Amino acid sequence: MPRRDTAGRIVSYDGLMSDITEKKRADDELQSAQAHLMQLEKLHSIGQLAAGVAHEVKNPLQIILLGLQYLTDSAAAREPQAQSVIAEMNDAVRRASCVVQDLLDFSSPRELGMQRCPINGLIEKSLRFVRHDLKTAHVQVVQNLDPELPDALAEPNKMEQVFVNLMTNASHAMPQGGTLLVATRTKTITPADFAPHEAGDRIGSSFHAGEKAIVVEIRDTGTGVPPAMLARIFEPFYTTKSTGKGTGLGLSVTQKIMDLHRGKISIENHPEGGVMATLLLKPAGLETGKTKERT
Numbered sequence: 001m002p003r004r005d006t007a008g009r010i011v012s013y014d015g016l017m018s019d020i021t022e023k024k025r026a027d028d029e030l031q032s033a034q035a036h037l038m039q040l041e042k043l044h045s046i047g048q049l050a051a052g053v054a055h056e057v058k059n060p061l062q063i064i065l066l067g068l069q070y071l072t073d074s075a076a077a078r079e080p081q082a083q084s085v086i087a088e089m090n091d092a093v094r095r096a097s098c099v100v101q102d103l104l105d106f107s108s109p110r111e112l113g114m115q116r117c118p119i120n121g122l123i124e125k126s127l128r129f130v131r132h133d134l135k136t137a138h139v140q141v142v143q144n145l146d147p148e149l150p151d152a153l154a155e156p157n158k159m160e161q162v163f164v165n166l167m168t169n170a171s172h173a174m175p176q177g178g179t180l181l182v183a184t185r186t187k188t189i190t191p192a193d194f195a196p197h198e199a200g201d202r203i204g205s206s207f208h209a210g211e212k213a214i215v216v217e218i219r220d221t222g223t224g225v226p227p228a229m230l231a232r233i234f235e236p237f238y239t240t241k242s243t244g245k246g247t248g249l250g251l252s253v254t255q256k257i258m259d260l261h262r263g264k265i266s267i268e269n270h271p272e273g274g275v276m277a278t279l280l281l282k283p284a285g286l287e288t289g290k291t292k293e294r295t
Contacts, residue, residue, distance in 0.1 A: 065093050114261075116284040117154040119214060120145045120184055126163035127182070133168060138177030145184045150283040152214050158257045162265075165250045166218045166277045173222030173275060181219040186283075189213055206262040207280065216279040224269040233267055 002010045068090055071082075127134075127141060134141060152159075170180050189211045207213060225233065234255045251267070258265045264280040 061093060061096055064089075065097075068093065113155050114153050115156070116151045117156050117159065118149075119152050119154075119159070119216060119281065120147075120149055122154075122156060122159050123163055123182060123184065123216070126160050126167060129160070129164050130167045130171065133171050134180065137171045137174060139171050139174055140177075140179045142179055142181045143183070145182070146186065149184050149186065149214060152281040153284040154261055154281060158260070162254050162257050162279070163216075163218070165254045169250065170218060170220035170222070170275070170277075173220045178221040178274070181217070181221075183215075183217045183219075185215050185217075187213055187215050189280075206264065206282070212283055214281040214283055216281070217276060218279075219270055219274055219276040221274040224273065224275055227269075230267065230269065 004010055068086060071086055123143075123145065127143075167180065167182075174180075189207045189209055191209055193207075234251050255265055258279065262282060265277065267275060267277045270276045
């Protein structure tokens with residue numbers, strides 16, 4: 001309320017002030033937690049649907065594949081036109097099988113056989129898997145792998161799947177050719193690594209400030225991704241690729257695998273062009289290689 005002097009002029013105000021900074025922070029954290037829970041529920045529902053669809057489609061595909069194998073061995077398959085039709089049908093079945101496998105990976109149980117893994121070795125093996133695609137796309141590979149990199153606590157097959165997914169995406173982003181840059185290093189986690197919605201001094205519930213982490217960077221020299229699309233890149237069934245090039249589940253599966261490893265993945269446009277995927281993994285400790293990790 002106003003305070004006046006003897007002439008009736010307002011000279012000051014009396015009132016109460018309070019600092020609402022903590023309340024605002026608590027409200028923001030509550031909203032973030034609610035949004036996270038809604039997203040988990042959404043992903044759970046999608047996972048159940050994906051599992052059902054995959055199992056329903058898998059058996060008919062196997063029957064079709066057996067029929068194609070029979071036709072391939074028949075006398076009619078010797079005709080050039082028949083060979084072309086059978087080849088197209090085989091290709092279609094393979095693409096459908098890839099979709100089914102992506103659905104099963106997305107909806108798979110959350111259990112991993114964790115062990116001590118040499119990340120550099122897994123990267124080099126993954127590069128051999130995609131060598132043909134990279135050569136066909138005229139993509140040159142540049143490696144900068146830290147020879148002193150510690151082993152990670154990981155499931156080897158799943159991590160290979162992560163690397164192959166990211167390398168394949170990078171190859172598709174450079175249809176006119178380019179360079180795939182793969183690097184590994186270690187770093188100490190700092191508060192600057194935390195996103196605004198990650199409370200306290202943690203990245204999710206996995207990394208803490210001051211902790212050592214293994215860093216894997218996979219970068220292409222393509223045209224990059226529009227920011228609006230980049231914000232949705234981990235959403236199930238969302239893809240920036242043309243029809244027939246992807247299912248929209250590759251990065252969702254990749255993120256899920258990283259979550260199961262208590263790791264982190266981020267994808268952003270690189271200042272010098274192209275897209276960079278950055279992975280954070282936990283180094284293996286003395287206790288590794290003993291049990292399976294459930295989350």
